[in-house]
Amino acid sequence: MNPETALRLLLVAAGALLVAGVARRRGWPAPLLLVLAGLLASPLVPQVELDSHVVLLVLLPPLLYSAALDSSYLRLREVTRPVALLSIGLVLFTMVVVGFVVHLLVPGLPMAAAFALGAIVAPPDAVAAVAVGRRLGLPRRTLTILIGESLFNDATALTAYRVALGAVTGSAFEFAGAAGQFLFAALGGVVIGVALALVSGWVLPRLRDPLVENAVMLLIPFGAYLAAEQVHASGVISVVIVGLYLGSRMHRQGFGTRLVAAGVWKVTDFVLETIVFALIGLQLAYVIPREYSAWQLAGYAAAVLAAAVLARFAWVFPTSYLQKTRPPVQNVVIVGWAGMRGVVSLAAAFAIPAGFPGRDLLLFLTFTTVIGTLLLQGLTFPALIRRLKVTSEQEVYEDNLAEAAAKQAAIQAGLDRLNEILPPEDELDEITRDVVGQLRQKTERRAMSAWERLGGGTGQGGSETPSALYRRLRGEMLEAERGVMVRLRDERRIDDEVLRRVMAELDFEEAILER
Known part of the structure; x- marks a missing residue:
């Protein structure tokens, strides 16, 4: 050529x-x-x-x-x-x-x-x-x-x-x-x-x-x-x-x-x-x-x-x-x-x-x-x-219902596994108890999001569901965090390599939020 x-x-x-x-x-x-x-x-x-x-x-x-x-x-x-x-x-x-x-x-x-x-x-x-x-x-x-x-x-x-x-x-x-x-x-x-x-x-x-x-x-x-x-x-x-x-x-x-x-x-x-x-x-x-x-x-x-x-x-x-x-x-x-x-x-x-x-x-x-x-x-x-x-409206509803049920079963399996590997509650130190609490909160939020999709993503009276509200607010926070990271790079307080690494972490989180 x-x-x-x-x-x-x-x-x-x-x-x-x-x-x-x-x-x-x-x-x-x-x-x-x-x-x-x-x-x-x-x-x-x-x-x-x-x-x-x-x-x-x-x-x-x-x-x-x-x-x-x-x-x-x-x-x-x-x-x-x-x-x-x-x-x-x-x-x-x-x-x-x-x-x-x-x-x-x-x-x-x-x-x-x-x-x-x-x-x-x-x-x-x-x-x-x-x-x-x-x-x-x-x-x-x-x-x-x-x-x-x-x-x-x-x-x-x-x-x-x-x-x-x-x-x-x-x-x-x-x-x-x-x-x-x-x-x-x-x-x-x-x-x-x-x-x-x-x-x-x-x-x-x-x-x-x-x-x-x-x-x-x-x-x-x-x-x-x-x-x-x-x-x-x-x-x-x-x-x-x-x-x-x-x-x-x-x-x-x-x-x-x-x-x-x-x-x-x-x-x-x-x-x-x-x-x-x-x-x-x-x-x-x-x-x-x-x-x-x-x-x-x-x-x-x-x-x-x-x-x-x-x-x-x-x-x-x-x-x-x-x-x-x-x-x-x-x-x-x-x-x-x-x-x-x-x-x-x-x-x-x-x-x-x-x-x-x-x-x-x-x-x-x-x-x-x-x-x-x-x-x-x-x-x-x-x-x-x-x-x-x-x-395919009926298929979409059935898919969402099946997804919510499947996620509920998978999430329950994850929680059961967490309970298996953890010592009794009274033996947990404060750091472990805090981490376990965060894991359970995030798991509950994922399960809630799957069931909310069946309702079209709106809450009572047409308001945002908790999951939608969480995604919107966290999205605003992520934009602010990115802005700070870019400013610090421009001021030469962090290297481009650091910026790329942190931006990748924020991008993955946003991708999960969008999903």
Whole structure:
């Protein structure tokens, strides 16, 4: 990479982070705003072409791994059937529907090339949908289904895409061979993922250093992806399995590792997703084929977009009722409309080799489908959720009730242990009695806070609860303490090292108060 290209990427990243920051402050959907900003800026900024290898080898593994770490294996196991129907069945169904539509529209395009486009635009990217759904309180089961679909559908789509690509570039298409290639990719990804998960799960707790453990965890998704791809297995499945396994075992890591990991992956996700959506919008200059009229291109784009959107509804509605528990129709509509495509589709399209039949047209149709779904479905998704009144209010109440009960049991266990290790009350000296009193007061305050959450955080007559009042007043005290520490540093009465150490202690206390 030459310095000029590196500078362009740096400017894109800086501009994207600025736009994302504004979106977060205003409460706007950042992915959609980034795509719009990229679209508007694409004619004005120097060319920054999307490199498919960078997306698939650098951006995709950590994003998948982070999503898997943050997912619940137990919840995903409860929705195995709908996730499988979406991540495998729907991807293949969309590939066929879009492939036939494109073949009818562009008769000179080989059928396998049309299927390649179908595979490219088949997998939705649930980042935007899940972000909106969490903010507006979608039911947990619906969110889990969308997350599970986005974790595994890329594997199906990329494998089908490679098969279709191979059928055009040389090897004759055989159903048995394609099915065998698909099964090998899936099973190979599972085997490699499980093997690396077991090794990682054994190694990480033995490192006993939060920085080293998190550094290793940053390398794991790339290792899992590359190891699987080297043997032509699914790197996506391998990464997801490792992430799910390690995420379910984070409780075995030290508290320092968990605290650092939370910050590391939040920042990683934010930066990568911000850059990804900005790059999507900036690709406009590269994807307009010159051999077709504007009306032809508009007609092709509208037809492919409609085929992709309608194929999802045509699949989601009947298959949703193959489940043991039939979901409410509002939830099915939400899942059907949550089909926004993302950067994996564009990366696959840019990876089409030069000289491939209709490459420019396929790239253009991929871009318009990605942009179309992000703008059409993404912009209307919040309104649809509100219109259908799909909420998780009951789940939130049940979660708070379960949390309060669980905390009460855990706190009682802590108090019982304290009583076990202490001598009788009359044998305690004054210092020990004072420390024990503080411990019991803090424990009671934690238990009270959990139960108060069930009441919405207000006390009688709408006044502050004791816990809320404690947090507010202690927060004011912490600000005053920080001010004194900074003043003493500025007066050179304490060193910067002392300031950092004390500030870290105050920050941890404030983090606990915020929680």
